[in-house]
Amino acid sequence: MxxxxxxxxxxxxxxxxxxxxxxxxxxxxxxxxxxxxxxxxxxxxxxxxxxxxxxxxxxxxxxxxxxxxxxxxxxxxxxxxxxxxxxxxxxxxxxxxxTDCDGFLATIRAMGADLGGKVLLIGCGGVGRMMAIEAALAGADLVIAVLESDIPLAEQAKKEIIAMKSDAKVTIVKNTEIDTSVSYDLLMNACPVGMYPRVEGCPVSDEVIEASKAVFDVIYNPRETVLIRKARALGKKAAGGMxxxxxxxxxxxxxxxxxxxxxxxxxxxxxxxxxxxxxxxxxxx
The missing domain is CATH 3.40.50.10860 (Leucine Dehydrogenase, chain A, domain 1)
Structure with a gap:
């Protein structure tokens, strides 16, 4: 049929x-x-x-x-x-x-990354909000880094997370003020910086990548973003959005x-x- x-x-x-x-x-x-x-x-x-x-x-x-x-x-x-x-x-x-959440969770598992550890998320709109919620529900100590104009969006996501999990740990920072003195178990990019055709962009500094044990970039075009390329060059676990x-x-x-x-x-x-x-x-x- x-x-x-x-x-x-x-x-x-x-x-x-x-x-x-x-x-x-x-x-x-x-x-x-x-x-x-x-x-x-x-x-x-x-x-x-x-x-x-x-x-x-x-x-x-x-x-x-x-x-x-x-x-x-x-x-x-x-x-x-x-x-x-x-x-x-x-x-x-x-x-x-x-099914975005199923695809996301399966990818993080396949990477062997720790979604329940110290997690840094770049961007919080659309798919980023889903990633924030799943990380918080997994028990992450979550830091959401956004543009100043997107802070209200991140605050709304935090409110939703706390409603689902009252003891969730969520911190919001401007993307220019990410603390690189700590180690992140997982860095996740949910913003469009580095997406085709503007493939030369990277959403975070080299210091942020160095401070992260594993990197997931939701972008799948190009196959290897600048962020993923830099992470792999440093020997980090890394996966793109495909x-x-x-x-x-x-x-x-x-x-x-x-x-x-x-x-x-x-x-x-x-x-x-x-x-x-x-x-x-x-x-x-």
Missing amino acids: ERKYALLGESLKHTMSPPIHRRLFELKNREFTYEIIELPPEALEGHAEYLKALAGFNITIPHKIGIIPYCDKLADSAKRYNSVNCVDNKDGVHTGYN AMLVWQAVKAHEIWDSDTYTDSEVQAIIEEMELQVEKDFPIGK
Whole structure:
């Protein structure tokens, strides 16, 4: 039986989601389709019935919150973040999930990094808020470093964290005032500095990288950001965002079709997609 899936977003020129999902379908010999649907926010309502007719779909910027009214129910992950990036349509019931957190947690585990230790997070919008919450729930001593203009955003995230975990340790600092006299078990970047096409940027100083035992950068294009390159040069454990992107897709397939994949299968797709990014977006050309 043919089933149709899709990715809903607004500007999807650089997305890697279709090839990831197609590879996951191929591994299970499923002849399903996965299309791209580009819509501005004001066009969402007019396309709701089409989306509901799909077997399931993923959601990215700017629709992760806007899609919620079109869901019949929300999984705990979606409620926790008030954000939906995966919808499953079964028996006429449309359930919204947030699989970003699953992808994030799987990536940190695969790195062998300590999410429950001293954790420094750069940026707190969107995916950064999710990373902050997951780190705090894991028991981290969390430092959130943001631009001065984003301090209210970080304060709001801290308030939400304390509501979930009253004894959570969360400190907010300006990104120019990060303490490098202490050691961080994990440095996580959730801001766009270093993302293609402005690949020369690095969100933190060399001193911050040196003070960190492991580094995770949510950016997956380029494959190796300046931050990741510097961390690896210093012998640090480091991972880019492709792992998180693939692992959250794996979770979607588990939800949609009860399909599971081995770590080696997932790692092979991560490496394949990283090479595809390098091929599709050559730096300096």
